[in-house]
Amino acid sequence: MEKSVRPAVLQAISSIRERYFEPITLADLASEVFVSRFHFSRMFADATGVTPGRFLAAVRLFEAKRLLLTTSLNVSDIVCSVGYSSVGTFTSRFSNAVGLTPTQYREPQVAELLVAISPNLQRLPPLRTLRAAGHNCASLQPGTGTLAMDLGLPEGSAPADTLVGLFADPVPQCGPVAFSGMAEMRSGELTIPGAPAGRWTAIAVAQHRPGSAGPRFSIGYSTVQVAPSGRSTARIELRAPAQTDAPIAITLASKQSPYTQRMLASQRPHLRSAA
Template identity: 85%
Template sequence: MMLRSIAPVGHDGEFDDPPRGPALHRVEKPVRTAVLQAISSIQERYFEPITLAELASEVFLSRFHFSRMFADATGLTPGRFLTAVRLFEAKRLLLTTSLNVSDIVCSVGYSSVGTFTSRFSRAVGMTPTQYREPQVAELLVAISPTFQRLPPLRTLRAAGRSCASLQTGTGVLSMQLDLPRGSAPADTLVGLFADPVPQRGPVAFGGMAGMSSGELTIHGVPAGRWTAIAVAQHQPGAGGPRFSIGYQDVTVSPFGQSTARVGLRAPAPTDAPIAITLASHQSPFTQRMLAAQRPHLRAVA
């Protein structure tokens, strides 16, 4: 298949308004329809040089009105949503195909390999090449309307504190998880992230197998304000969703126990896709590179 070079999207200032909390269920039906139409367009054309003006014109709205409506309904600006889709697709191609990085860059809407590699490495904490290490796929958490994946909890426990961005903290967070009504027990993972659409691992996480609605406690949490993302993979053979997710802003104090509550639900079209790995960037690949460089560095010295 021929892959054509794609120019980057829009101007930075167009898409950089701060995100707002999602509230699609509270907006009028015509607004919901317009937002879903714009999301469908992003998902179908993410590899093209889409602009904010084009998205707004497709739903017959001004850029200002469209941006505010989109953020009200999804919690993100159109540009951040587009970036999330592009990075999700880039990660998918890195993990599931043998395409070289330059072809992947073109196929997800960037024209410069250098720019893509720099932005990917800064956001993800790994280079695109490092992201192809087997451990990355083994410890991948993926959330999208069409694809969901949660690694086995025993695999996560074995990973321990090797998470790519796990930090050391003194706080304790007690999360009350409300799973969807009528759903089966689930293997549940809660991660705390600095960004509502994270591209790298959490600052802290905890999990529980076969969990129903109840409490999950996470230790060693750094003090601060984080986005808690709860993911549950439900056992088969019962009603309710097979996979559910919940988001909640939480504040953790440096000492003592903080509390928060999050309700889980089935993934929605307005959820930006997320793919994060709990694998450390200190992968076997990185270690082999350092080992190969050391003799050369000693010789130069």
């Protein structure tokens, strides 16, 4: 997959990952790869699915989450380490995106229920931990639809503990509106009950059993439409993580962010009229 991505995009992604703590601008990235800002933005979005600014923000928030969970640095030190100049601005943006304050993010359950995919950190919580937490622990409120996901795991890969979540944002920072998981899964169907009606980004993550020639982790994305009732269907083809994937670190213990609440409200007219 990465062989088909323009070298300019991969170079820009490398710069973002290496210099995310600096005040990088779109003009800076475009000039590094010798193309116009407009052409660079379009090229980058075609390759990654998001704008350069969204990708940079995802890298910064990922690193902030990593530091909150793995170090004892105070929040002001972390703010400086990830490229923000104001603690207040960082705290506001973090809380709005994640649904938890930076301090709340250090609660033990956040780390226990963390799903992380990046070049240097790949993690899926044990499915027994998810079951103990409750199937809808990350949901704002359960929906009435059922989504049957047809999952295609990479060819030659070993069986995998697999998790599929539905998100309001293609680069999620908070927990899914619905999710389901299965241990030792091969290609096949995984059902997500209690899915809210609407259009969502489905993200599948699989942690494969060691000892095969295939990837240790695989990931897949798909835009899905869930009907208000009955059974909806969709398919995701999983693959090894790529450099063009924006990093993901979400906890299934998180509350819904204001953004997800607005998405849910906009997709349920009866809720808007009752508000």
